[in-house]
Amino acid sequence: MWDPANPDEVAAAKAAFDAAKKKKMLAYAVDPETGGKTGEVIREFDPQRGKIVMVRQTAGG
Amino acid sequence: MATYAANATLGQIIRPHLATTTVSTTAAWTPVTNDRIWQYWLNTTSTATTASITWQQPIWDAWVRDDRVYQQRMVFNQQQADEMQARREQRSREQLAAEQQRMENRFVAHSRALDLLDNLLTEDERATRDEQQRVAVLGSDGHLYWLEMHRETVHGNIVRTDEHGCMLGRACVAPGMRDGYEVLPTADGWVGQYLGLKFDAVNFLSHANWSGVRRCRVAREAA
Numbered sequence: 001m002w003d004p005a006n007p008d009e010v011a012a013a014k015a016a017f018d019a020a021k022k023k024k025m026l027a028y029a030v031d032p033e034t035g036g037k038t039g040e041v042i043r044e045f046d047p048q049r050g051k052i053v054m055v056r057q058t059a060g061g
Numbered sequence: 062m063a064t065y066a067a068n069a070t071l072g073q074i075i076r077p078h079l080a081t082t083t084v085s086t087t088a089a090w091t092p093v094t095n096d097r098i099w100q101y102w103l104n105t106t107s108t109a110t111t112a113s114i115t116w117q118q119p120i121w122d123a124w125v126r127d128d129r130v131y132q133q134r135m136v137f138n139q140q141q142a143d144e145m146q147a148r149r150e151q152r153s154r155e156q157l158a159a160e161q162q163r164m165e166n167r168f169v170a171h172s173r174a175l176d177l178l179d180n181l182l183t184e185d186e187r188a189t190r191d192e193q194q195r196v197a198v199l200g201s202d203g204h205l206y207w208l209e210m211h212r213e214t215v216h217g218n219i220v221r222t223d224e225h226g227c228m229l230g231r232a233c234v235a236p237g238m239r240d241g242y243e244v245l246p247t248a249d250g251w252v253g254q255y256l257g258l259k260f261d262a263v264n265f266l267s268h269a270n271w272s273g274v275r276r277c278r279v280a281r282e283a284a
Contacts, residue, residue: 028256041261049271053177055253056236056245058266 001051010047017045020054028053093263174248198238198255204229208254215250217272219258227277234269238270 002009009052017027030051034037093149120172179187186196194211215235236253238245257265 026253026256026261028260051250053181053256056238056240056249058234058253058257058265058268059237060234060270061125 002047004048004050014045014047017052017054024057025054026057028055066252071228107160146184155180171246171248174246174252178252178255180237181252196255198258202258202262202266204262206258208251208258210251213247215247215254219254219269223277225277227279229277230271230274232266232269232271234266 004010005043020027029042029049030053031039042049118200162247179190182190182196186198190210191198193207196208196210198206198208200206203221205224207220209220212218215238217233219232219234220231221230221261222228234254234257235250236257238247238250254265
């Protein structure tokens with residue numbers, strides 16, 4: 001979660017996003033207010049979102 | 062002329078000694094250190110080897126019997142033991158502190174993961190989780206799933222069900238739970254499963270191993 005109006009937080013979030021994508025993690029959109037309406041799989045970092053959830057690559061059990 | 066055995070019996074030889082002449086004419090014994098005996102043993106040549114081997118046992122016996130040497134070794138070992146004990150205790154303290162820190166980190170990570178999960182769940186889903194330790198998820202593939210949480214695991218905890226409540230199969234699929242040598246909090250796995258089922262079910266379940274797959278009981282009975 002980050003404040004889209006704060007450049008430092010946006011930069012930190014982007015760095016975390018990029019690092020996670022390098023590990024092939026999936027990014028899901030999250031409504032920053034309610035936590036609901038999630039689910040859109042994000043391919044590119046969008047600083048305006050304010051909150052995303054990164055999930056590690058899926059593996060069968 | 063004296064033999065080692067004779068001298069030893071008389072108590073004249075109580076420490077490791079080496080003969081300076083041949084075995085049969087030995088009249089004097091030279092006290093030596095253990096290191097020297099060892100070097101002598103290693104470096105002796107053919108003829109001397111015989112003598113060396115012949116006298117290894119008495120020398121060793123004397124070494125073992127020698128109280129002074131023994132006590133000296135004990136004193137030295139006691140000092141060493143104290144130091145080693147201190148090092149062991151220090152190591153144990155460090156390991157304990159690291160383990161406590163790890164447990165604390167895990168507790169924090171688990172709490173944060175549960176918070177994240179609760180943040181994603183709807184109010185009804187949260188209530189179901191609290192009451193039944195499972196969450197009903199309508200997958201993006203149109204199927205209904207139970208995400209079970211009572212076993213605190215991400216293995217085989219996804220149950221595909223139907224409108225009758227019939228179990229249609231159990232899926233084992235989850236986000237990778239290991240980050241290097243650390244295992245991620247189980248709730249982080251549930252978050253991944255929840256999001257995967259709800260918004261990306263076809264792709265998510267394409268990695269699953271299924272068990273207990275069956276047809277709907279109602280449909281079977283009707284057929």
